[in-house]
Amino acid sequence: MKPKFGRAIVGGLVGTIAMTLMMMFVAPMMGVHMDIAKNLADMTGSSHAVGSAVHFLNGTIIFPAIFVFVLFRFIPGTALVKGLLWGGILWAMLEILVMPMMGMGVFGSSGPGMKGAVAALLAHLVYGASLGGITGWNSARSALTANG
Numbered sequence: 001m002k003p004k005f006g007r008a009i010v011g012g013l014v015g016t017i018a019m020t021l022m023m024m025f026v027a028p029m030m031g032v033h034m035d036i037a038k039n040l041a042d043m044t045g046s047s048h049a050v051g052s053a054v055h056f057l058n059g060t061i062i063f064p065a066i067f068v069f070v071l072f073r074f075i076p077g078t079a080l081v082k083g084l085l086w087g088g089i090l091w092a093m094l095e096i097l098v099m100p101m102m103g104m105g106v107f108g109s110s111g112p113g114m115k116g117a118v119a120a121l122l123a124h125l126v127y128g129a130s131l132g133g134i135t136g137w138n139s140a141r142s143a144l145t146a147n148g
Helices: 005-029 036-044 048-071 079-101 113-135 137-147
Strands: none
Touching: 005 048, 005 113, 036 048, 048 079, 048 113, 079 113, 113 137
């Protein structure tokens, strides 16, 4: 199956919205405060609105483009599994590279700690599942129709 970038954009948008809602409502239930737009704004020295725009640009355009045009053919499994793996890769990059850049240490050791790392992992897996699931929706539906 050759993935369609348009579907990946929709999947990325759905995943980014789901991830953002999880940061707003689920993370606080876990005792974690997560505001990626604020963190991105602080990193770039800009406003919260710019941080939000960067968050949605990454999740809706940039990460789906990398997923479809670079990684899709190399990651094993169904489109859903590929999306989950991509979400896991993004989470690992966040925890190992981005969190230290924000002064929070690897896996948030100087910030939210393991609660934050687990909350971020759940959010990234939801993102990846949305991206992969929606990107591969037609092929999964076609396979079910052909086999059933």
